[in-house]
Amino acid sequence: MNHIYECRILLIDDNRELLSMLTRMLNKEGFMNLGIAACCQEARKALAKELPDLIILDVMLPDGDGFSFFQEIRAKADIPILFLSARDEDNDRLLGLGLGADDYLTKPFLPKELILRISAIIRRSYLSERSMQCEGQILNLGTRTVHFDRGTVETPEDEIPLTAKELLILKKLYENRSRIVTFDALCDAVWGDGYYTYENTLMVHIRRLREKLEEDPSHPQWLLTARGIGYRLI
Amino acid sequence: MKDLLKIYRRYILTAASICILMLAFNFLLLFLFLLNQLGYKTGENYQDSRADFLSDQLVLDNGEYTLSEAAQKQIDEHLAFAMLIDQEGQVAWSQNLPGDIPRSYSLTQVASFTRWYLQDYPVKVHTRPDGLFVAAAPRHSIWKQNAEFKENFMDALPAYLLLVLLGNLLLIFTFAILFGHRFYTSLKPLVKGIEQLTGDQALALPGQGIVGDLAGKLNEASAILISQKKTLEKRDNARTNWISGVSHDIRTPLSLILGFSDSLADSPNLNPEEQKEAASIRENSLLIKQLIADLNLTSRLEYDSYPLQIKDYSPAALLRSLIASYCNHDLAEQWSLDLALDTGLERLTLKGDPGLLLRAFRNLIDNSIRHNPEGCRIRIQGNIQGSFLNLTFSDTGRGIPAQVVELLYHTEPANAGGSLPHVMGLRIVKQIIEIHQGTIAFVPSGDVYRSAVIHLPLSAKTTP
Numbered sequence: 001m002n003h004i005y006e007c008r009i010l011l012i013d014d015n016r017e018l019l020s021m022l023t024r025m026l027n028k029e030g031f032m033n034l035g036i037a038a039c040c041q042e043a044r045k046a047l048a049k050e051l052p053d054l055i056i057l058d059v060m061l062p063d064g065d066g067f068s069f070f071q072e073i074r075a076k077a078d079i080p081i082l083f084l085s086a087r088d089e090d091n092d093r094l095l096g097l098g099l100g101a102d103d104y105l106t107k108p109f110l111p112k113e114l115i116l117r118i119s120a121i122i123r124r125s126y127l128s129e130r131s132m133q134c135e136g137q138i139l140n141l142g143t144r145t146v147h148f149d150r151g152t153v154e155t156p157e158d159e160i161p162l163t164a165k166e167l168l169i170l171k172k173l174y175e176n177r178s179r180i181v182t183f184d185a186l187c188d189a190v191w192g193d194g195y196y197t198y199e200n201t202l203m204v205h206i207r208r209l210r211e212k213l214e215e216d217p218s219h220p221q222w223l224l225t226a227r228g229i230g231y232r233l234i
Numbered sequence: 235m236k237d238l239l240k241i242y243r244r245y246i247l248t249a250a251s252i253c254i255l256m257l258a259f260n261f262l263l264l265f266l267f268l269l270n271q272l273g274y275k276t277g278e279n280y281q282d283s284r285a286d287f288l289s290d291q292l293v294l295d296n297g298e299y300t301l302s303e304a305a306q307k308q309i310d311e312h313l314a315f316a317m318l319i320d321q322e323g324q325v326a327w328s329q330n331l332p333g334d335i336p337r338s339y340s341l342t343q344v345a346s347f348t349r350w351y352l353q354d355y356p357v358k359v360h361t362r363p364d365g366l367f368v369a370a371a372p373r374h375s376i377w378k379q380n381a382e383f384k385e386n387f388m389d390a391l392p393a394y395l396l397l398v399l400l401g402n403l404l405l406i407f408t409f410a411i412l413f414g415h416r417f418y419t420s421l422k423p424l425v426k427g428i429e430q431l432t433g434d435q436a437l438a439l440p441g442q443g444i445v446g447d448l449a450g451k452l453n454e455a456s457a458i459l460i461s462q463k464k465t466l467e468k469r470d471n472a473r474t475n476w477i478s479g480v481s482h483d484i485r486t487p488l489s490l491i492l493g494f495s496d497s498l499a500d501s502p503n504l505n506p507e508e509q510k511e512a513a514s515i516r517e518n519s520l521l522i523k524q525l526i527a528d529l530n531l532t533s534r535l536e537y538d539s540y541p542l543q544i545k546d547y548s549p550a551a552l553l554r555s556l557i558a559s560y561c562n563h564d565l566a567e568q569w570s571l572d573l574a575l576d577t578g579l580e581r582l583t584l585k586g587d588p589g590l591l592l593r594a595f596r597n598l599i600d601n602s603i604r605h606n607p608e609g610c611r612i613r614i615q616g617n618i619q620g621s622f623l624n625l626t627f628s629d630t631g632r633g634i635p636a637q638v639v640e641l642l643y644h645t646e647p648a649n650a651g652g653s654l655p656h657v658m659g660l661r662i663v664k665q666i667i668e669i670h671q672g673t674i675a676f677v678p679s680g681d682v683y684r685s686a687v688i689h690l691p692l693s694a695k696t697t698p
Contacts, residue, residue, distance in 0.1 A: 015486050021493045028497070086485035088530065089478070090541055108488035108523045111496045179562040184551035199580070226561065228573045229554045 004122040008033040010052040012043045012069075013084065014062050022056070025111050031118070040064040051077050054122060059085035059092065070099055080125045082117060084109070139174060141213055141222045146170065153212045160212050165190055165205050173223070173233035182230035206231060238425045242418040249410035257402060285360035288316055289367035292327060299327035314355050314372045319344065320365040350378060420445050427452045436460045470537040477533045481526040488526075492519045528658045531593070535665040540590075542669070547588040549623060549690075550579045553614060556595050568609025571599070576617040584623065584690065586670045594666040597659045598627040598686055606631030618692070622672075625688040633682030634660075 009031055011022050019036045026034055035052060037043035040063045046052075055073065059066035070081055083096040088106040096104040102121045105114060139146035145154040151167050153160045162170065172189040173181055187198045190205075206225075210217040224232045291305035299318065301309075309316045309329050317328035323339045325331070335353060336343070344366065348359045355370035356378055387394075420443045427439045427449065437456035439449035498504060498512035534540040557573050565571065595614075602612045610631035617624055641657050642664060663686075667674045672690040676683035 015490075017490055018486060018493075021490055021497075025493060025497065086482045088481075088485075088527070090543075107485040108492045108519065110520070111493050176562075180558040182551065182554040182558050184548070184554060226558070228575070229557050229561070 004119055004127070005030040005032065007031065007054055007122050007126070008035070008050070008052040009118070010035045010037065010043065010046055010055045012037045012040075012055065012061070012066075013058040014038055014060070015058075022114075026115070026118075029115050038062075040069050043069070047073065047076070051079060053079070053126065054118065055079055055081045056084050056118070057081055059083060059087050059096070067095060067099060070096075070101065074100065080121050082121060084114070139170075142215065144213055146174075146213070148174075162212065163205075163208075166209050166212070169202075169205055170209060170233075173231060177233050180226040180230050180232045184230075186230065238418065238421055241421065242414055245417055246407075246410045246414040249414065250407055253406040253410070254403070257399075257406075285358040285367055285369040288369050289318075289360040289362050292318060292367065294364065301327075301329065309369070312371070314370045316367070316369045318362075318365050318367050326365060349380070417444070424449055424452065427456070431456055431459060434460070434463075471539070474533050474537050474539050477529055481530050484522075484526060488519055488522060492516060492523070495519060525658070528662055532658055532662050532665060535662070535669065542587045543589060544585055544587055546583050546585055547591075548580075548583055549616065549625070550575050550582065552588050552592060553595070553616065553625075556592055556599075557614070560599065565603075566609075569603055569606075570611050572611065572613045574613065574615045578618045579616050579623070582618065582623065582692070584692065586690075590666045591670065594663040594688075595625075595627070597663045601634075601659055602627075602629040602631060605634075621692050623690045623692060625690070626685050627688070628677075628685030633679065633684045634676060634686075635682055636678070639676045639683050 009026065011019055011034065013019050013022070016038055019038065023034050023036060033052075035046050035050075037046050039061050057066050057070060061069065066083060066085065070083075073079060073081065080102045082103040082105060083101050084105050084107065085092065085096070086107045093104045093106070102125070103117050105117060137148050139148070143156055146152075146162075147154060148167070148171065150159075151162050151164075153162060168190045169186055172186055183199070183202060187202060190202075191198055206223065207217070210220050210223050213222055214220045222234050224234060226232055288301070288305050288308065291302040292299055306329065313330075315328060315330040315332060315335070317331055317335075318326045319339055320326040323341070323344070325337045335355075347357055347368075348366075351357065352368070352370060354373045356373075356376040357368050357370045360367040360369075423439050424445050427437045430437060431452070437453050439453055440446075441450045441453075443449075495512045495515035499509050499516055501509065501512070504512065531540070553573055553575065557571050560571055599612055599614075602610060606629065610629045612627070612629045615624075615626045615628075638657055638660065642660050664674055667688055667690070670690055672688060675687045675689070677685045677687060679685075
C-alpha cells in the first residue's frame with residue numbers, strides 16, 4: 001500500500017442510513033474501496049469474499065454483539081478494527097480496547113474525528129516503517145540539520161554529536177512537533193520518572209540542545225519554552 | 235468492640251459500687267441499731283427500772299419495807315411486778331405480784347430464773363444483804379439469750395470481722411466480673427450486628443438469652459434496611475439505566491444529524507446563508523452531544539455507578555498536560571491560559587481519578603471560554619495550605635452569575651419559575667471534587683463570581 005486512500009474499509013452497522021452517510025463521507029475524503037454490512041451475517045459473507053484492510057464495527061448488531069464478532073474476525077485474520085458504538089460506558093470502551101481493538105469511538109462523532117482516527121490506524125498499521133521512525137530521518141532547522149541515525153547536528157561549519165539524553169529529548173519533541181510537550185512527558189520519555197527530580201537536569205539538557213540547534217541560544221527560534229508548562233519544537 | 239469493653243468495665247464498676255454501698259448501708263444500719271439499743275439500756279426508763287436502782291429505793295424501816303413513790307411509779311408503768319426474796323426464800327416484799335407467782339422459792343428455783351424467766355416474765359435481779367431483789371418485766375416484752383463464746387475467739391473477733399469483710403468484697407468483685415462477662419458475651423453478637431447493620435447482608439442474630447428481644451428487633455431493623463436499600467438501588471439503577479438508555483438511543487440519530495450537517499456546512503451547492511444554518515445545526519448537535527455526556531456522567535456520579543480509576547497522580551503534571559492540550563489544540567488568540575504553581579506542588583502526589591479530575595478542570599476552563607466569546611485571560615493557581623491543595627481557576631471575563639452559584643448549591647432552585655441557567659457542567663465539577671473529599675467555593679467579585687477555588691485534602695481517601 002502506497003497511500004492510505006488505497007485502503008479497503010468494511011463498515012458494519014445496523015443503521016443503513018448511517019452506513020450510507022459514512023460511505024459518502026469517506027468517499028468525499030478519498031477512501032474509495034468501501035464495503036458495507038448491516039449485520040454479522042452480511043459481514044461474514046463480505047469477509048469470505050475479500051479481507052479488508054480496516055473494519056469499522058458497531059457493538060450492537062441485530063444478530064450478535066460486536067465484541068464477540070470482533071473475536072471471530074481476529075481468530076481468522078489480524079485486521080485493524082475500530083469500534084464505532086453508541087455505548088459510551090468506560091467498561092465498554094475498556095472491553096473493546098482490552099480485546100485488542102485499534103480504537104474505540106463513541107457516537108455521536110464528528111466526521112473529521114473519525115477520518116483522523118481511521119487515517120492514524122492505517123498509518124500505524126501499514127505505513128509505520130516509513131513514517132513513524134525517526135531513524136534515517138533528517139530534521140532541518142534553518143541552517144542546521146539533525147541526523148537522527150547518526151545522532152548529530154550538522155552546522156555549516158561542523159558536525160556536533162548529540163548525547164543520548166539530548167537525542168531522546170529531541171526525538172520526543174520531534175514526534176510532537178509544533179505541540180507543547182510538558183516537562184513531565186519529557187522526563188518520562190528520558191528517565192521514565194517524575195519531573196521534579198530531574199527539573200534542573202532537564203533544563204541543562206535543553207540549554208545544551210539549544211547551543212547545538214540554535215543560531216542564538218539566548219533567543220531560540222526552534223526550541224521554544226512554554227512558560228511553566230514545557231517545550232515546543234517549531 | 236471498644237464501646238462494648240467500656241460498657242463491660244462500667245457494668246463491673248457499677249455492680250461493685252452498688253454492693254459496696256449496700257454493705258456500707260447495712261453496717262450503718264447495724265451501727266444505728268446498736269446505738270439505739272445502747273440508748274435503750276442507758277435510757278431513763280431502763281435505768282430507772284433497773285433492779286439495782288429499784289432495790290436501792292426499797293428500804294427497811296421499822297421492820298417494814300417501803301419503796302419510794304417514784305420507784306413505785308416506775309414499777310407500775312414499766313414492769314409487771316417486783317419482789318424481794320429473803321435469805322430463806324420467802325417473798326419479804328412485793329408490788330403487783332400476780333397470784334400465780336410462788337411466794338417461796340427453793341435454791342434451785344432461784345438459780346433457774348435469776349438470769350432468765352420466772353414463769354415467762356423476764357426478770358432482773360439484784361442481790362442485797364437482806365435477800366434478792368427481783369424486777370420482772372411484762373411477759374413477752376424482752377427476748378433473752380445466753381451468749382457463750384470461747385475467749386480466744388472473742389480476742390480474734392476484729393480480725394475475723396475484717397476477713398469476712400474482705401471475703402465479701404472479693405465475692406462481690408468475682409460475681410460482678412462473672413455476671414459482667416455473661417452480660418458482655420450476650421451483648422457481643424448484638425454489637426457485631428449493629429456494626430454489620432449497614433452491610434449488604436440481612437442480620438440473623440440468635441434470639442435467645444437476655445438480649446434475645448433486642449436481637450430480634452435488630453434482625454427486623456436489618457431486614458427493613460436491606461429491603462429499603464434494595465428499593466433505593468432499584469430506583470437509582472432504573473433512573474441511571476433510563477438516562478443511559480435514552481442517551482444511547484439518541485446517539486445514532488445524532489450521529490446522522492452531525493454527519494449530514496457537517497457535510498452540508500461545507501457543501502458548495504449551498505449558499506453561504508444555508509451553509510451557516512447547517513453549521514449551526516452541527517454546533518447545536520455538538521452541544522446536545524455534550525449535554526448527553528454530562529447527563530450520563532452526573533447521574534452515574536450521583537448514584538455511585540461510576541467506576542473510579544483511583545491511582546497516584548501529580549496535580550502539577552496533570553495541570554501542565556491540561557494546559558498543553560489546550561495550547562496544542564489551537565486555542566484562539568483571544569483566550570490565554572496561565573499556570574502558576576507553587577514549587578511545593580512539584581513534589582506532591584495525591585490519590586484520585588486523574589481522568590475525572592481533568593474532566594472537572596476542563597469544565598471550568600471550557601466555561602470561561604464558552605461564556606467569554608470576546609476573549610479573556612484564564613489563570614490557574616495552585617498552592618498548598620495546611621493539609622489542603624488549593625487550586626484557583628479565575629478569568630478576566632464576565633464572571634459566573636450569582637444565580638448559577640445559588641442554583642449549584644441548592645437542589646431545589648429558590649425561584650423555580652422561569653428559565654433557569656444551565657449548571658450541569660459546574661454540578662459535575664462539584665460532584666467530582668466531592669468524590670475526592672474536596673470542596674469547591676466561588677469567590678464573589680461585585681455582582682458576579684470570578685474565581686472557583688478547589689480545596690483537595692492532601693490525605694484523601696477517595697470513596698466512590
